[in-house]
Amino acid sequence: MLLQENVPLAPLTTFRLGGPASFFVEAKSSGEVQEAVAFARSKSLPLFVLGGGSNLLVADGGWPGLVLKVAIPGIERRSANSEGKALFDAGAGESWDRLVSHAVMAQCAGVECLSGIPGSVGGTPVQNVGAYGQEVSQTIESVEVFDLQDAQVRELCSEACGFTYRASIFNTTERGRFIILQVTYALTPGGEAYIEYADLKRHFEGRETRPNLAETREAVRYIRARKGMLIVPGDPDCQSAGSFFKNPVLSEPQHEDLQKRAAAKGLPLPSYPALEKSRKVSAAWLVEKSGFARGFGFGHVGISTKHALAIVNRGGATAAEVLALKDQIQQRVKEIWDVQLEPEPVMVGF
Numbered sequence: 532m533l534l535q536e537n538v539p540l541a542p543l544t545t546f547r548l549g550g551p552a553s554f555f556v557e558a559k560s561s562g563e564v565q566e567a568v569a570f571a572r573s574k575s576l577p578l579f580v581l582g583g584g585s586n587l588l589v590a591d592g593g594w595p596g597l598v599l600k601v602a603i604p605g606i607e608r609r610s611a612n613s614e615g616k617a618l619f620d621a622g623a624g625e626s627w628d629r630l631v632s633h634a635v636m637a638q639c640a641g642v643e644c645l646s647g648i649p650g651s652v653g654g655t656p657v658q659n660v661g662a663y664g665q666e667v668s669q670t671i672e673s674v675e676v677f678d679l680q681d682a683q684v685r686e687l688c689s690e691a692c693g694f695t696y697r698a699s700i701f702n703t704t705e706r707g708r709f710i711i712l713q714v715t716y717a718l719t720p721g722g723e724a725y726i727e728y729a730d731l732k733r734h735f736e737g738r739e740t741r742p743n744l745a746e747t748r749e750a751v752r753y754i755r756a757r758k759g760m761l762i763v764p765g766d767p768d769c770q771s772a773g774s775f776f777k778n779p780v781l782s783e784p785q786h787e788d789l790q791k792r793a794a795a796k797g798l799p800l801p802s803y804p805a806l807e808k809s810r811k812v813s814a815a816w817l818v819e820k821s822g823f824a825r826g827f828g829f830g831h832v833g834i835s836t837k838h839a840l841a842i843v844n845r846g847g848a849t850a851a852e853v854l855a856l857k858d859q860i861q862q863r864v865k866e867i868w869d870v871q872l873e874p875e876p877v878m879v880g881f
């Protein structure tokens with residue numbers, strides 16, 4: 532285990548800002564994870580588990596403890612389960628997009644719409660990553676974890692992970708308890724690509740044959756790049772944590788109230804059914820219709836020129852500047868639409 536001190540975290544995040552970690556370890560195996568935890572405990576250091584750093588806002592003061600980067604590699608295909616699904620075991624430190632590419636090349640369906648999402652395999656169950664109509668909760672068979680409560684390695688089945696929209700036990704009820712070591716995905720061999728989301732349907736409009744998995748993956752990456760939601764080196768709109776706010780899930784009365792406010796301004800409100808008796812509305816729409824258009828901002832921090840939902844570091848930004856813009860957006864959206872936007876990225880060291 533190579534222990535480093537005072538390691539800058541900004542280069543390890545997609546936002547590329549924030550201060551250093553007092554101590555830093557990269558763990559390439561379950562054993563190294565456990566060794567790092569034992570070190571943090573022996574020194575009474577607060578522990579932060581880092582994946583690909585694509586969903587984080589790190590404080591300017593950094594993290595006053597140990598940052599443990601989970602870098603466990605490996606993708607392995609096991610024999611099919613009882614339902615004929617192909618099982619893929621992936622180390623938590625693997626690149627998520629590499630796993631998707633692997634699955635698509637093996638003609639296995641279930642994650643093709645999640646192409647191009649940055650970050651690690653281990654990060655995907657945490658907020659139940661989703662895009663273009665798919666969520667990892669639909670394909671996660673089990674998650675192998677190190678339980679910090681009793682220092683045991685155990686396997687959690689999908690139901691035990693408590694997946695809902697952008698949530699699981701890992702970022703709600705059991706936050707900070709588990710370190711994810713490996714995730715097993717159950718994919719459909721020879722399955723068809725899932726093309727239900729409007730952007731994807733539009734992309735393939737007029738086509739007579741059904742797009743295959745590889746074409747769907749390519750289309751998703753193309754659409755994402757146009758929205759600044761694919762990490763493309765040199766694209767200034769990519770220095771972000773992706774969507775900065777979750778799409779609010781409103782009760783029917785709240786949704787009706789919002790619809791009335793929108794109608795009073797002559798604006799059609801984009802929304803779609805969420806859970807029973809609730810509707811999800813577009814956070815990007817709320818942000819844009821509150822005076823924060825694409826490209827808004829001045830100085831170091833602004834809104835992506837390609838997508839209203841991404842706050843971007845235009846170069847040299849501080850976490851304090853990002854928070855100031857976040858507060859401004861939340862306040863305006865609340866004033867105009869009476870909706871409280873909830874940030875998506877994890878705040879580290881605040």
Ligand SMILES: Cc1cc2nc3c(=O)[nH]c(=O)nc-3n(C[C@H](O)[C@H](O)[C@H](O)COP(=O)(O)OP(=O)(O)OC[C@H]3O[C@@H](n4cnc5c(N)ncnc54)[C@H](O)[C@@H]3O)c2cc1C
Pocket residue numbers: 545579580581582583584585586587601623648649650651652653654655657658659660661662709710711712759760761762769771772773774877
């Ligand atoms: C350009 C861009 C586009 C994006 N698009 C999407 C999208 O379409 N859909 C979507 O859902 N998200 C999206 N995201 C957000 C992000 O990519 C995902 O949430 C991703 O899964 C985060 O994984 P990570 O490895 O980078 O985690 P990190 O950012 O490193 O960490 C995020 C959280 O997960 C925890 N964590 C990470 N690894 C582990 C582990 N092994 N064990 C325990 N806890 C762990 C961390 O402690 C932290 O709380 C986007 C981000 C960017 C920058």
